[in-house]
Amino acid sequence: MAIVAILGMTAPAFATDDFSGRDKLKAHSQEFRKRVEKVTEGVYTAIGYSASNVTLIQAEGGSIVVDTSANPVDAKAIVEAFGDRMSHPVRAIIYTHNHPDHTGGATVFAGDDKPEIYSHKLLVTAKPDTGRGRRDGGDAFGTALPDDQFINAGTQLEYGRVTPHTREGFLPPTQTFDGDEESLTIAGVPIQLILTPGEADENISVWLPDRKVLIAGDVFLKTFPNIAPLRGLPTRPVEKWVASLDRLLALNPGYVVPGHMGTISGADEAKDALTAYRDGIKFVYDKTMEGISKGKTPDELVQEIKLPAELAQHPYLQEYYGTVAWAVRGIYSQNAGWFDGNPTHIFPLTEKERATKLVAMAGGTAKMLESAEASLSAGQFQWAAEQADYVLALEPQNGAATTVKIRALRELGERQMNATARNYYLTVANHLRDTQRHQSK
Numbered sequence: 461m462a463i464v465a466i467l468g469m470t471a472p473a474f475a476t477d478d479f480s481g482r483d484k485l486k487a488h489s490q491e492f493r494k495r496v497e498k499v500t501e502g503v504y505t506a507i508g509y510s511a512s513n514v515t516l517i518q519a520e521g522g523s524i525v526v527d528t529s530a531n532p533v534d535a536k537a538i539v540e541a542f543g544d545r546m547s548h549p550v551r552a553i554i555y556t557h558n559h560p561d562h563t564g565g566a567t568v569f570a571g572d573d574k575p576e577i578y579s580h581k582l583l584v585t586a587k588p589d590t591g592r593g594r595r596d597g598g599d600a601f602g603t604a605l606p607d608d609q610f611i612n613a614g615t616q617l618e619y620g621r622v623t624p625h626t627r628e629g630f631l632p633p634t635q636t637f638d639g640d641e642e643s644l645t646i647a648g649v650p651i652q653l654i655l656t657p658g659e660a661d662e663n664i665s666v667w668l669p670d671r672k673v674l675i676a677g678d679v680f681l682k683t684f685p686n687i688a689p690l691r692g693l694p695t696r697p698v699e700k701w702v703a704s705l706d707r708l709l710a711l712n713p714g715y716v717v718p719g720h721m722g723t724i725s726g727a728d729e730a731k732d733a734l735t736a737y738r739d740g741i742k743f744v745y746d747k748t749m750e751g752i753s754k755g756k757t758p759d760e761l762v763q764e765i766k767l768p769a770e771l772a773q774h775p776y777l778q779e780y781y782g783t784v785a786w787a788v789r790g791i792y793s794q795n796a797g798w799f800d801g802n803p804t805h806i807f808p809l810t811e812k813e814r815a816t817k818l819v820a821m822a823g824g825t826a827k828m829l830e831s832a833e834a835s836l837s838a839g840q841f842q843w844a845a846e847q848a849d850y851v852l853a854l855e856p857q858n859g860a861a862t863t864v865k866i867r868a869l870r871e872l873g874e875r876q877m878n879a880t881a882r883n884y885y886l887t888v889a890n891h892l893r894d895t896q897r898h899q900s901k
Contacts, residue, residue: 496545503518524553524649526556528568528629578637581638598690649668654707658697659679665707673713685741698744741787743771752796836871844868
C-alpha cells in the first residue's frame with residue numbers, strides 16, 4: 461500500500477451508501493411529464509412530448525409556432541396534444557436556435573400552409589452544434605443505456621432513445637435578421653426577436669410585448685447551465701450569456717417559457733428565476749477570473765468556488781445538466797489557456813511513463829490492483845478508477861483492472877445528481893464490459 465501514502469489518499473467523494481444524488485435526478489424527471497400548459501390567453505406550450513418545448517401562439521386567421529420538437533414523430537404527437545387550440549393555416553414558424561431537438565419537426569407544423577420561417581442569420585451561417593462524439597464509449601445523453609440504468613438527460617427526459625433527433629423535418633428559414641433585435645407583426649401579433657447568445661450563439665428569445673410573454677430558448681433552463689459540456693464542445697461565451705440575461709430581465713416578463721421544462725407564471729417568480737440564473741453564472745465567472753488573476757490553478761479553483769447558499773439552493777441552479785466545477789475549468793481554459801502555471805506541467809510525462817513509475821512504486825501490478833480493490837471496498841471509487849487506469853496504461857488488456865474500472869465507474873455513476881455525468885460514467889462502464897466480453901470470446 462506504499463503508493464497510497466506517496467500519493468495521499470483523500471476521503472471518498474461519496475459515502476458508500478449515498479444515493480441522494482440519484483434520487484434527486486429521479487425526482488427531476490417530473491419536469492418532463494407530458495402536458496400542455498396554458499401560459500396566458502392565446503399562448504400554450506407543449507412539454508414532455510419531445511426533447512424540447514414547442515409553443516403555440518394563437519394569431520389572426522391561424523397560428524404561430526415557436527420551435528418544432530426533435531422530429532416529425534414527436535411533432536405529430538404535439539399537434540394532436542394541441543388539438544383545437546391550434547388552427548390553420550400556420551402563419552409562421554420561429555426557431556429559437558439550431559439545435560436539432562428544436563428544429564426537427566417543422567415539416568409537420570408547416571404541412572401545406574407554406575408559413576414564413578424566422579431565425580437569426582447566425583442559424584444559417586454559424587457552425588452547427590455537432591458535439592455528440594462518443595469518446596472512449598462515453599455518451600452524455602445516455603442514448604444506449606438500458607432502461608434500468610437510464611433516468612433522464614438533464615434538460616429532457618430522453619435524447620433520441622425512443623424517437624431520434626434528426627434533420628428529417630427541418631425546413632430552412634425564409635426570413636432572417638442580422639443584428640441584436642427585430643420587431644415585426646405576424647398575423648396581428650406584435651413580436652420582438654432578441655439575439656440572446658448563451659448555450660447557442662444564434663439563440664433568440666421571442667418577446668410578446670402585449671402579453672408579457674418571454675419564450676427564451678436555451679439561454680434559460682431549470683438547471684445549472686452546461687457552460688463547458690462533457691461531449692466535446694467549446695466553452696460557451698459566459699460574458700455574452702450574462703448580458704443576454706440582463707436584457708431579458710429588463711423586459712420584466714410576466715410569463716417565461718424556457719426551451720425545456722415547465723413555464724413560469726408571475727412577474728415576481730420570473731424575476732427571481734432569471735436573476736438567480738444570471739447571478740449564478742456571473743458569480744462563477746467572476747470568481748474564476750479573480751482566481752486566474754491571483755495565479756491559482758484550475759484544480760485549486762474547482763475546490764474553492766462554490767455558489768453562495770442562496771444560489772446553491774435555488775431550483776433553477778441545481779446541477780442536473782451542467783456543474784459549477786466544469787464551468788470553472790471551461791472558463792479557466794477559455795481565458796487563461798491550458799497551462800496552470802506549474803512548470804512541472806510544461807512537458808509532463810506521458811500517461812504510460814507516469815503509470816510505469818507509479819506501478820513500480822506500488823510494488824507492481826498485483827499490488828496496485830490489490831490497492832484498487834481495497835479502495836472499492838472503502839467507497840473510494842474515484843481513486844479505484846485512477847489506480848485501474850495506471851494498470852491499463854501499461855496493460856490495456858488486463859481483465860482484472862478493467863473489471864475494477866467498470867465497478868468504480870458504475871458506483872460513481874449511480875451516485876450522480878448530474879445526468880450528463882451519470883450517463884457518461886455508465887455508458888463507458890458498459891462499453892468496457894462489452895469490449896471485455898468480445899475479447900474473451
